Amino acid sequence: MRTSDWFLLIGCLMLARGLAATTIARLPVTSAMVYLLVGVVLGPMVMNVFRFDPVNNTRVLETLTEIAVLISLFSAGVKMPVPFIFTRWSPSIRLAWLSMSITVGVVTVFSYYVLGLPLGAGVLLGAILAPTDPVLATDVQVRHAGDYDTLRFTLTSEAGMNDGSGFPFVMLGLALLGAGDVELGAWGWKWALVDVVWATAAAIVIGLAGGTALGRLGWALRNQEPKHEVLDDLVGLGLIAVVYAVSELAHAWGFLAVFFAGLALRHTELVLAGAHKNRQGLLVPDDPKADPANDEVPDRATTPLAVSAEALVFKEHLERLSELTLVLLLGGMLTLSSWNWRTWGTALFLFVIARPFSVLLGLAGTGLSMRIKLIISWFGVRGIGSLYYLMYALNHGLPTTLARDLIQITVVVVGLSIIVHGVSVKPLMDKFGKKRAPVGTERPE
Template structure:
């Protein structure tokens, strides 16, 4: 399709999404399923009006998915209950690091022994598929900054952190495939110190510092004697870009930094606004109704201005646009040939064995109920983050038949995740989402 037809298609879908918002919200499935069906029908499987090869278009797709994940991670960080306490975050940390690492190992073994892939490719595939997605998983994430539901909090904070914790394994897989240093022994030591310890800790520090600094600066400017206006939308987007860039320059994981930027910004703004701690030890505004982050349409006469809250609605609109565009492209990646036992078998293994096993092992002794563990183990939504990691790998050494092979597996896995989790999310969350 030519550019003008792409504009027409995206425009029509955006119009339909906006005009039919209420109808779509009442459907028993997520909007991502609708977008994917449109992509599949227009793509090579049915009408063949367009075809999108992720290997040939890896640079473009890497940029698009990178932007989508960054915006989603910042929005997730802003909505996290603050302050950070180890007791509350312990299950999420286990999921984002221990369970994620176990998933990489389990998928790597499956890839090596069943799919006959090299061990490096197996680790890379595990790293690509292990992180849960912050973009497509919005229906199982916290809905606003005052949402303290345990299930949604755990799933959201896991998705926010494991998009950074998976990166070391992507680098490890590329190195084992020969795309990195040929001296694997020396590289392994460097990997543990630089890619795991330094890149992770530096990302957290840079993210929290950046969020706190902007929170204090905007507060000072707005409370000057002479009125000073702050444009929250460009300030929020600028903060994402600056923190991400500084993290990359410092060889830290930018995704992780952006998530903690939202967290630091929200925490700082609540402290400066004179918030108090509730019985759970969480910071809440003195008047919950005066918190713009708890309402889709805040009252400008009664709500305090805050960058985190004022820019949140705009970023959620960008998330919806990113979701629509990228899921539509996903439909163009799927072909009849891509549906084979290797692709759907990997997806089935991930959903039914790898994810549940890693969650159950990672949450031993966490104190969460078995019901919560089972729901968390099922809602390991795979999506835009997986596509980004795959495109990153292709643009940093992964090539040839192996790149096409992994692309087929990832595309089908993401597609089946959209279908399976999109069908089950509303009934499950309606029944269990509001329970502690």
């Protein structure tokens, strides 16, 4: 396709999405499903108007997916209820580290014994498919800063953290395959200390420090005399870029750092704005007109003027554009040969066995109701994060003999996730949406 053809196609999709927003919201479909359908119809499976070969475009696709995930992670961090209270975040932490690790292990066993892949390739495939996605899962994530729903909070914070916690397993898989520059050390001690402990801890510290510093600086500039204007969109993007770059230089996980930078930025701005804690211990903006007896769910309009709040709308627009472009390209990656028992079988195993098993095991003893656990176990949406990990592996020495197998499995799993989770998200969220308590108020089983 020519450049003008791409402009025409993407422009038409953007117009259609913008003009049909209300219609799509009423239908049992998601926008990602529409983009995927267009990509499949125009791609090699039907009309063959265009095809996108990830092997020949790894650098471009890695960069596009990297940017999309970073923007989405920052947006997710900004929308998180603050402050950080361990008892409230405990289920999310378990999902992001324990359940994800279990998923990697289970998928590794399946890949080795059923798919016949080498051990390293199985670990790598598990790392690619285990993290849930912050880009395509917007329908089951928190909707705005101040959305304190338990289910949405848990799914969003899980996706925000496991895009970073999955990286050590990517490195482990590449090391076992003899690819990349990862050194395991005796019994894997070097990998454990550097790629797990250091990279994770440093990312959290860098993110918290960056978000806190920007929050204080922006607040000081806004409240000095004469008043100082702050370009929130550029400042927010600048924070993402700086935190990510510093993390990369420090050999820390940048995705994790960007998520915690958004979290720290919102927390700092709420504290400086004089926000008070409600009965669940959450910081909420002061609103003289609000009824003190009903302050559990503050009005979105009361969010203080700040970088985190003002830049959020712009970030969501970038998320939509990223979703449109990348899911369209995903449709161009799917071919008829992609649909075989290995790809179908992996997707079925992941959705029906690996994800539910790891979630139920990881959340055991948390006090969340079985209904919440089952919904969480189903909505393990795979998407842009998985594509990024795949492209990262391709650009860091993944053997070509394994590349095609992992590409086929990944694109089919992501495509099926968009369909099956997209079809089920609205009915399930509508059915259970009014029955959930605010985060922090779930009663034990």
